[in-house]
Amino acid sequence: MDDYKEELRRQSEREEIRYRRELAIRRRKARTRRTIFLAALVFILIAAAAAIIIVSARRTSPGEPDAPDSPEEPEAGNNPDTIAVPDWVTVDLLPVNEYSRPGTALEQVNGVVVHYVGNPNTTAKQNRNYFANLAQTHETSASSHFLIGLDGEVIQCVPLNEWSYCSNSRNADTIAIECCHPDESGEFTKETYDSLIKLLKWLCDTYSLDREDIIRHYDVTGKICPKWYVDHPEDWEALLDDVGAPSNPDKADGADTVEDEDKDEGDRSGGFLSGLLDGLK
Numbered sequence: 001m002d003d004y005k006e007e008l009r010r011q012s013e014r015e016e017i018r019y020r021r022e023l024a025i026r027r028r029k030a031r032t033r034r035t036i037f038l039a040a041l042v043f044i045l046i047a048a049a050a051a052i053i054i055v056s057a058r059r060t061s062p063g064e065p066d067a068p069d070s071p072e073e074p075e076a077g078n079n080p081d082t083i084a085v086p087d088w089v090t091v092d093l094l095p096v097n098e099y100s101r102p103g104t105a106l107e108q109v110n111g112v113v114v115h116y117v118g119n120p121n122t123t124a125k126q127n128r129n130y131f132a133n134l135a136q137t138h139e140t141s142a143s144s145h146f147l148i149g150l151d152g153e154v155i156q157c158v159p160l161n162e163w164s165y166c167s168n169s170r171n172a173d174t175i176a177i178e179c180c181h182p183d184e185s186g187e188f189t190k191e192t193y194d195s196l197i198k199l200l201k202w203l204c205d206t207y208s209l210d211r212e213d214i215i216r217h218y219d220v221t222g223k224i225c226p227k228w229y230v231d232h233p234e235d236w237e238a239l240l241d242d243v244g245a246p247s248n249p250d251k252a253d254g255a256d257t258v259e260d261e262d263k264d265e266g267d268r269s270g271g272f273l274s275g276l277l278d279g280l281k
């Protein structure tokens, strides 16, 4: 009987040991699972924090091309398409065509070139229509941004931010003005002259131009245009005095050298009207 009791006691001890061992194993497993769970949680939190930092850094980065609040590209040159001409200018634009209004962008205005139409006693409107008709006649390539008539009327033919075909090598960075005149001398009427001064003042203010930036077609190519002011250089200086733009001596030399080889070039230059408008008289 004692043996039997002893056997039962040992069995009970063995079961208790087995139970404790299993309990210990279960606790260890539970601890491992908890550790893995915590590690995973920490990893997820770190990953989420990193993602938030990267996304917000991209949003605030100014150089990022795709960023929604990246600043606008700065406007090239000094000639945005927002400049409006004064109300004393009649806007009567030429149709876009390769002979008088090529539609080429004029991004930077560095000067104004003054011309005479070369065909006495024609009106600003007649000269404007001559430019427009070049689209059909293909006679030559010619135009100017502005035409000033014998009565001082000012017609705009080409938008300020496009090339006109008037001033040869300076088409790319100047505004061109053609002036009508009553006779072969090329002298302007008082009305034409006054409108020219007013227009030059406005252009100098608008584009921050200096006295030296106002030039004759003659100063670009050596062409006798505008004839009166090539024949009478002292009157040209008086005209510049009347405009009153500030002088910048740095621009006086070398900037606008005369290119004699271009003298007789009719295409895409001024003075093209000589003889061509005779039928209008």
Ligand SMILES: [Zn+2]
Binding pocket: 114, 115, 116, 166, 217, 223, 225, 226, 269, 270, 271
């Ligand atoms: Zn000219």
